[in-house]
Amino acid sequence: MHPLFLFAGYLAVALMPLLLGALQDLPPRHWRDEIASGLGMSAFAILLVEFVLSGRFRTISARIGMDVTMRFHQLVARTALGFVILHPFLYLTSPMGTPLPYDPTGQFTLGLDTGSMLTGVLAWVALPCFVLMSIFRDQLPYRYEAWRAMHALGALVIAGAVTHHTFEAGRYSADPLLAGFWVLLLAGALASLVWTYLLSPLREARHPYEVSSVAKIALKTWELTLRPKDGDALPFEAGQFAWLKLGPSPFTLAENPFSIASAPAERPDVRFVIKEVGDFTRRIGKVAPGTNAYLGRAHGNLTLTGREAKGVALIAGGVGIAPLLSIARQMQADGDTRPLTLLYGNRTAGQIVYAEELDRLADRADTKVVHVLSEPAPGWSGRKGMISAELIGEIFDAEDARDWLYILCGPPAMLELVEDALLAHGVPPKNILAEQFYYD
Ligand SMILES: Cc1cc2nc3c(=O)[nH]c(=O)nc-3n(C[C@H](O)[C@H](O)[C@H](O)COP(=O)(O)OP(=O)(O)OC[C@H]3O[C@@H](n4cnc5c(N)ncnc54)[C@H](O)[C@@H]3O)c2cc1C
Structure with missing residues (x-):
């Protein structure tokens, strides 16, 4: 399925309540009232789909990548927030059940009772706090796991309040077709939570692993090797990643995503390259x-x-080498003879992982390994500086360079620079794949 179909499906879900509302053929209202209701209903649909977007479904992430999925999740959350903030202000009618003095017939009254008014106000106040807590997550004094637990609980509370408000308030709420649509979306959101927090851990519990070795392989960088206890090998493709949990139970929020650095051909063992950045990785x-x-x-x-x-x-930039190592290793294991160039940027030579293995890789026919250091020690004979557009132009100067596949992983600034350079070099976007390790 092309990612565009995913996007079209997403738009259809976000706009469906508007269509279902229009199909009710109710007497016309002022356009501002219609827009206010439309924004509220679209925002609710978007919020419910957010549960699915963050639910780690491979149908989505395998097509557009987990980082793009999460970026999209963040972007549409901000869009929904804008809709929610505008929603009450656009109404010309009074939100309360009691008609206002100038409206004795009640034609300008939305008919909110105290309950639906309260849940509406609760969601209206809570959602901005919730989105701000996500945008400024790194500045909050919480560990990632604590933030994630609050994020999941907050999302549930807001979804609960909006559900009550949507079913109880407004002129569209009584429609059975629209109610059926909300029930479907709610079921999808719930299923996504059950999948992430119950079914996936249950599946993991049936295939436990154990750490077979931990070794320091570069500055602040470790190799962690796991072996399945029951011999069952993890199905994966070179370049993919998995969420790792260490400890007695898979029912924990303490899990971190890491790219698998070993090749599928090395299974059942699975190796990771882990750089120390925070509380979990510093303990590795x-x-x-x-x-x-x-x-x-x-x-x-x-x-x-x-x-x-x-x-x-x-x-690769820094530890972004991990998924690319898996690809290079699998190409070797498969006897893939296509030309291969690895461009690997680091600050210092001490950060280079598997230097000897990479030297041996470079001995392969049609294979180049180019190290670039931004802060080399005196005596470094390799390339110096950052990975730049000039370097990209120089290294990938083959006649058929546009027909190569470019796989990028590293810090966001590096990815942006390299992508721009490749596009300017005439490489079509479909030949560029990129993944970043941090979603914000
Ligand atoms: C797809 C992907 C592949 C990755 N592959 C590698 C790899 O091969 N090697 C490597 O060293 N690092 C990799 N990372 C980064 C790694 O996940 C983080 O460095 C690690 O989780 C940090 O945890 P911490 O507790 O040490 O630090 P913290 O200080 O808790 O976290 C630092 C940052 O890491 C991110 N992070 C932490 N926990 C999670 C989580 N559970 N889910 C998503 N993001 C989280 C957040 O952006 C957080 O701000 C990858 C990340 C992603 C998203």
């Missing part, structure tokens, strides 16, 4: 072999599968 070096581990299903669209390419370019 102290994890004892034998520790229980759980892995969610593999996600992501940073893969060669199903894509035509005359050559493969892997462009």
